[in-house]
Amino acid sequence: MKKKHRKKLHIGGNIILFVVALLVFVPLVWLIVSSFKTDADVIKYPPAFLPEQWVLTQYKYVSEAIPVFSMLKNTVVFAGSVTIVSLIIDSLAAFAFARMEFRGKKVLFTVILMTMMVPFQIIMIPLYIEEYKLGILDTLLGLILPRASGAYGIYMLTSFFSRIPKSIEEAARIDGLNNFQIYHKIVIPLSKPALITLGIYHFMNNWNDLLYPMILTNSVENRTLSAGLAILVGSNSIKYGPTLAATVISIMPLLLLFLFGQRFFIEGTATGGDKE
Amino acid sequence: MKKQGKIKVKYQNTAYLFILPSMLILTVFVFVPLIAAFVISFLNMDLYMSDISLAGFDNFIKMFHDERMWGATKNTLIFTFAEVPLQVGVALLITMLMQRNTKFHKFLRASFYIPYVCSMTAISILWSMLLNSNSGMLAYLLKKIGVVMPNLLSDAHYAMAVVILVTVWRNFGYTLTILTAATLDIPNSLYEAADLDGATGWKKFIYITIPSIKQTIGFCIVTTFILAFQAFDQIYVLTGGGPQHKTETLVSYIYDRGFRTEHDLGYASAISVYLFIIIAVITIVMRRYLNREEQK
């Protein structure tokens, strides 16, 4: 009796899973497939799922309309640099918060945590003016610097670092290692999973970010992919075909990275959760 | 971090060296702008940044008479309090269905993660095309079976729901991954004990799994909440805040007033300050609550 019931549940569950999987896949496949349609095909009524003939017109159009490769390069530089620099800076700070005692620690940590809740839109206007005064507006440096350290990174690494057993640290101290050596030779190697998790998080978020790069860059040479595409197609795009192609171009690099390293994305995300 | 060593605590001044770079960055690019936002909210200042003058409380007074601002506050709350439970709920449901760590389930988990890898911008563009009621695929298929789909994104009744659902569609895989990982860490012995009691899968999930991953669920709720409060990209692309400002949240309203129309930086900053206060209050309440939970 019970076994049967369980089996039914099992089948029912799998049906739900199958439906959800379809809901996830079909739109994505539609997007990719449709980007190979001709102009007339895209707006054809009644619509067809598959292109009548597969063409690269839309991609050609997009690559002529905007400097896709330079934007791609900017995005890699921006997301890559933010990831690396912020990992270094945040882990240094996190080490201090997790393993050292100093005056004002609690207050500082709370204040940093508070900034996690501050949406970019709140500081967007002054940040813009400030970057202008500093002369880094509309430069890649101006995109990277404000993101070079962040509350989330400090918070996550602090909680990870503080779970490293005290005994390991004490042993190192007996060996005569100073704080920086402990950070560098012991804590960092032990925290690789956390660093990878955070690295992916930063890379993905900055890659996909829209408003931040859109506000802080003006010239097309410094524009990132997400912002470039959003600017090209706008909120009410007129040309469906190129919009489709542009969208595919913007998601492809991360998607490929994910397909080849998915275990690594997923394990990264998974380790993110049990840090609380 | 034990309290008992109070006398022994030796302050290490090198710690300041460790936090220096990050403090520098945070000060220049977060704290200073935050304070500046407060200052600007008391000024008459537009995007051209000429003729700046003192406004006193004018911007705030104007704000309290601004219907759009109240609408945006309401929409922000609706969005957050609908999106967060939905996203975590959907993820929990699917976690329940995927408790076996089989190859098939691993594959599905990876698949559900794919939308999250794509930017919200891209996902929103994709859905706005699919949902188009005139030339879109979905409307056509529905029509075939006799259902007339309204133009969801420009219909005041449905637009917010669509924005919420699209957000959930993109993000649930992320929450799912975190939750599943936590369930896999639950020791098998707990389930075995339940098996002896004859509990079914569904009951086991409620009485064993959920309590065991309570903290992780809490983590998911908090992080989702933070992001939901800042939701911008999907609204910008899907509806632009319309129809009739029904999907306009506070952050999109700030953008609209400050950058898109009117270019009124002073007024936009006043709304920013207001938003900041709301967020601060919610954060404090939430921290209190979480702390109490932890102490239980």
Added chain:
Amino acid sequence: MKWKKICSMLLVCATTMSLFAGCGNSQTQESSEGSDSAGSDETILSLWTVFTGSDGDVLREIIDDYNETNEDGITVQVDIMDNDTLQSKLPSAISTGTAPSFVLVGIEYLQEYVENDSLEDISDFWEATGTNEDNYYENVVAKSYVGDKLYGVPMQYNLQYLYYNKDLFEAAGLDPDAPPATFEELEECAKALTDPDKGQYGLALPTDFGYYVQYLWGNGGDVINTSTNENLLNSDQNVETLTWLQELAQAGVSPEGLTSAEADTMFQSGQMAMTIAGPWNINILNDLGMNYGITAMPAGSDGAYSAEGGCSYMIPKGTDEATKEAVYKFMAYWLTDDVLKEWSMQNGFPVWSYSLLEDEDIKSNDILNSVSEASSIGRDWHLGYEYGSQIDNDVMAPMMESILSGGDVKTELQSASDRLDEILAQ
């Protein structure tokens, strides 16, 4: 383990790339700056514009052509963005000195820019480039003047036109050569051309269409008297017109909650029999091989009116003399008959240069002829009026949105009129 290795490799790649990119960037910036100030070999001009439609392709072609052929070493780099983005970026770019060399935007923004002191006075343009101002329609050129100072060089001029699909007319038993000329005929045709089963609609009534004022004008109504700031919105004529529009919408001639961009697309795919829009659709309709016609905005009880529009090249404040000089050269190039001809021929924009009117190709172009014919009913819709965009965004748009979705006409008109009063009281 494997993933860790790949990860570290990726990170290393990213760092090195960032280093290289850093160097590359600073170099290119220096070199372009150098040439700017020296004004010798190469001048790179950046141009921001809003031509996201198919006319943008023609614009790019013309500019590419110019880049290759001009002998002054000028390269114009076009950056096409949607209007919202451009309008949000330009003011801040001007105030922070990161503005492009010149912009190409709708003339309705000219006034606002000038008020905020963000445009260069280019009154010496005609003389400096030896361009004959009198060769161009006065009403077109006048729109780039504020007072007696010139702030823009006209790039195109247009009204709103009624596009109709001849195939659908024929299929519905209507005469494809007799498009509707009055509101009554428009209504008849719209209803006759609507066929919900086929997903076919008669007339596009997009909620975000910016020129519903044309219908109001047609029956003798108006929104505002821009010279006296008098609010003319709440009138019996407007109630009548808007009720009529609402009934049309409720009769199902247009899908609910339609946007202008969708209306264009539906016309292209043959789902929409008639739509009112600017000339920027002509190029893509020709490309798609549509069998369509263009005619003037139909007339109401008071006559036929169509809202004027256009785009001008403008130079942001703070642009240095050398750059300005180079921009002048390009603008003068645009005003040559060859370029204007290509623009009109490919996009169907009406001709506004007297010398070009004599051109044989222009004279024999059917679409252009109907466009020119339909271009005599232009009327100024708050161009250069300081509250113009506010009226569009805060008065007209919400009012039309509510009325088209079934709100009570009199109430909506009253509340729109109140909002207009508020704006005028500022």
